[in-house]
Amino acid sequence: MPAELRGAELRAADLRRAFADDVRDYLQRRPRQLPSKYFYDALGSSLFEAICLLPWYRITRAESALLERHAREMLEPLKRPLTLAELGCGSGDKLALLATRASERFQSIQLVDISPAALYAARRRVETLRAGPVVLHPATYEQGLTELARVRREGAMLVLFLGSNLGNFDPGPAREMLTRIRAALQPGDALLLGTDLVKPERELLLAYDDPLQVTAAFNRNLLRRINDELGGTFDLDGFAHRAVWNATESRIEMHLASPRAQQVQVAAAGLVIDFAAGDTIWTESSHKYEATHVVAEGHAAGFGSADQWIDTGARFALTRFSA
Numbered sequence: 001m002p003a004e005l006r007g008a009e010l011r012a013a014d015l016r017r018a019f020a021d022d023v024r025d026y027l028q029r030r031p032r033q034l035p036s037k038y039f040y041d042a043l044g045s046s047l048f049e050a051i052c053l054l055p056w057y058r059i060t061r062a063e064s065a066l067l068e069r070h071a072r073e074m075l076e077p078l079k080r081p082l083t084l085a086e087l088g089c090g091s092g093d094k095l096a097l098l099a100t101r102a103s104e105r106f107q108s109i110q111l112v113d114i115s116p117a118a119l120y121a122a123r124r125r126v127e128t129l130r131a132g133p134v135v136l137h138p139a140t141y142e143q144g145l146t147e148l149a150r151v152r153r154e155g156a157m158l159v160l161f162l163g164s165n166l167g168n169f170d171p172g173p174a175r176e177m178l179t180r181i182r183a184a185l186q187p188g189d190a191l192l193l194g195t196d197l198v199k200p201e202r203e204l205l206l207a208y209d210d211p212l213q214v215t216a217a218f219n220r221n222l223l224r225r226i227n228d229e230l231g232g233t234f235d236l237d238g239f240a241h242r243a244v245w246n247a248t249e250s251r252i253e254m255h256l257a258s259p260r261a262q263q264v265q266v267a268a269a270g271l272v273i274d275f276a277a278g279d280t281i282w283t284e285s286s287h288k289y290e291a292t293h294v295v296a297e298g299h300a301a302g303f304g305s306a307d308q309w310i311d312t313g314a315r316f317a318l319t320r321f322s323a
């Protein structure tokens with residue numbers, strides 16, 4: 001077997017081990033949880049792309065429109081040659097939009113995503129632009145940031161952290177994440193941060209519990225993944241998608257609820273879990289912000305000046321922070 005393939009197999013084994021360890025740890029917590037990074041296998045990434053097209057989920061369209069309209073203004077103050085990097089690029093569509101509107105050549109385009117399937121799709125999308133060499137990093141945000149600091153060349157780097165992905169962290173870890181991004185940057189670099197803003201509860205619930213049940217499929221796919229990759233015995237019809245607005249914490253919470261008592265095993269994690277009727281697994285939070293709060297968080301993480309572009313209809317903000 002060629003050496004690279006042996007390396008790839010080892011990494012696959014390590015990833016599966018880490019997945020099993022996290023499933024064992026988080027499913028035994030109270031309340032029971034699963035880390036949201038495991039949503040994004042090939043099927044999960046495709047379901048997420050479908051969510052982005054739902055009429056009730058406005059984040060992607062609002063953010064894309066802001067990027068398209070203000071691309072040049074957003075990139076204008078940065079020193080050339082410019083390196084563009086995105087943490088959690090998914091399909092790469094938003095970065096492609098920004099690069100197309102900017103119509104310039106970049107030093108390099110660095111794509112970080114936990115899902116190899118998403119990364120390959122993003123590379124195909126971004127390479128058609130011929131806007132600079134494209135480099136892929138199949139990695140978590142943390143590993144990706146280490147890579148970005150390592151591949152850094154002269155000129156400035158703009159890091160994109162879009163889609164209100166910051167909101168999927170609790171407040172403490174969100175601030176740590178911003179601090180980590182800041183630490184990977186150098187003076188003259190910048191962060192472009194996309195955050196969803198507080199809006200009426202009815203709109204929020206429809207965005208995270210859509211009538212076509214694509215979001216429900218996305219959430220339940222995590223259990224399907226555990227069954228397939230870790231020898232789980234989750235009954236996929238035995239868990240229901242729930243989205244709840246927690247006004248005190250200003251966040252949507254996504255859960256998988258067990259309407260009846262049931263036992264589930266996960267062989268690779270050595271787990272046997274008894275769910276009581278009404279027990280839930282908390283799979284994701286999506287925090288919603290005030291625009292001024294976003295700026296304050298960036299400053300608390302050590303960033304300098306901030307410029308903001310807001311879609312007042314969809315209530316979504318893009319904020320550029322200088323490092």
Ligand code: TRP
Pocket residue numbers: 051059163164165166167168208215218219254284285286287
């Ligand atoms: N960052 C996205 C958000 O908070 C992620 C997301 C969208 C999501 N829809 C979801 C996560 C449904 C879990 C379930 O909006």
